[in-house]
Amino acid sequence: MIRVSVVGAHGRMGSHVVQAVKNAPDMELALALDAGDDLAQITPENTDVAVEFTVPSAALDNVLALVKQGVNVVVGTTGWTEDKLNQVSAALTERPAQGVFIAPNFAISAVLADYFAKIAAPYFESAEVVELHHPDKVDAPSGTAIHTAQAIAAAREAAGMGLVPDATQSDNGSRGGVVDGIHIHAVRLRGLNAHEEVLFGNAGEQLVLRADSFDRSSFMPGVLLAVRKMAGDTYQGLTVGLDNFLDL
Numbered sequence: 001m002i003r004v005s006v007v008g009a010h011g012r013m014g015s016h017v018v019q020a021v022k023n024a025p026d027m028e029l030a031l032a033l034d035a036g037d038d039l040a041q042i043t044p045e046n047t048d049v050a051v052e053f054t055v056p057s058a059a060l061d062n063v064l065a066l067v068k069q070g071v072n073v074v075v076g077t078t079g080w081t082e083d084k085l086n087q088v089s090a091a092l093t094e095r096p097a098q099g100v101f102i103a104p105n106f107a108i109s110a111v112l113a114d115y116f117a118k119i120a121a122p123y124f125e126s127a128e129v130v131e132l133h134h135p136d137k138v139d140a141p142s143g144t145a146i147h148t149a150q151a152i153a154a155a156r157e158a159a160g161m162g163l164v165p166d167a168t169q170s171d172n173g174s175r176g177g178v179v180d181g182i183h184i185h186a187v188r189l190r191g192l193n194a195h196e197e198v199l200f201g202n203a204g205e206q207l208v209l210r211a212d213s214f215d216r217s218s219f220m221p222g223v224l225l226a227v228r229k230m231a232g233d234t235y236q237g238l239t240v241g242l243d244n245f246l247d248l
């Protein structure tokens with residue numbers, strides 16, 4: 001049995017993970033901790049993998065503490081900058097047998113939309129990302145949209161493409177955020193859960209890729225897959241993105 005501890009266990013995602021682990025035939029729940037609990041309770045003696053779904057302001061400290069405790073970590077919390085990722089990698093170089101896995105999105109629909117976006121990117125002059133989420137989300141743009149925009153930008157650069165065309169001279173914020181030259185528009189609407197559209201345009205044509213997570217159950221197969229992968233010793237160091245565990 002894989003012994004799993006959940007950090008952020010009282011949250012929207014954490015509570016789903018607790019239930020998914022309890023329902024998994026090859027896993028058992030070790031500890032379910034939330035804000036104010038001491039993460040030092042999580043040790044290799046009781047936990048094979050810790051799953052972290054908290055808030056962007058707490059995730060780095062939590063991950064560093066869990067690495068120090070000697071357990072492998074699966075992280076779904078967003079807000080990862082290059083600097084924060086480097087801090088995790090640096091902590092792991094001192095503990096080469098350990099691994100941390102971070103995914104901006106565990107839903108297969110979102111992972112595939114990201115993958116298809118990378119393939120489509122070099123073929124279209126214009127590209128923009130629209131992400132739509134529930135209004136209780138604290139960060140914008142979404143971690144998924146940032147990841148998608150970075151992937152599109154990298155694919156465009158590799159193909160030798162220039163900037164996306166845009167004659168806007170003043171926008172009063174209406175053109176959204178910009179990540180690596182790709183515009184991201186964030187919608188927050190009661191009734192929504194997690195959704196993303198990637199828009200690609202050429203003269204006279206458009207391609208739209210859309211991923212919808214209607215329910216948080218959509219993330220659970222990906223979380224459990226990541227837990228199973230990180231329970232072994234194949235994935236040492238830092239791994240980012242569920243595509244690493246799929247045969248794409």
Ligand SMILES: NC(=O)c1ccc[n+]([C@@H]2O[C@H](COP(=O)([O-])OP(=O)(O)OC[C@H]3O[C@@H](n4cnc5c(N)ncnc54)[C@H](O)[C@@H]3O)[C@@H](O)[C@H]2O)c1
Binds near residue numbers: 053055058219
């Ligand atoms: N990767 C994915 O597929 C995916 C999917 C959904 C949400 N998310 C991300 O997961 C994160 C959590 O989302 P949510 O909707 O569950 O949020 P939430 O606010 O419902 O839950 C966060 C939980 O973390 C707890 N918490 C806060 N600080 C803590 C700390 N220092 N230590 C331990 N627990 C702490 C809170 O008390 C709360 O119970 C967000 O960053 C969100 O964007 C990722």
Ligand SMILES: O=C(O)C1=N[C@H](C(=O)O)CCC1
Binds near residue numbers: 138144145193
């Ligand atoms: O509900 C959220 O919050 C989500 N956050 C992730 C993001 O920011 O990309 C994944 C989708 C749901």
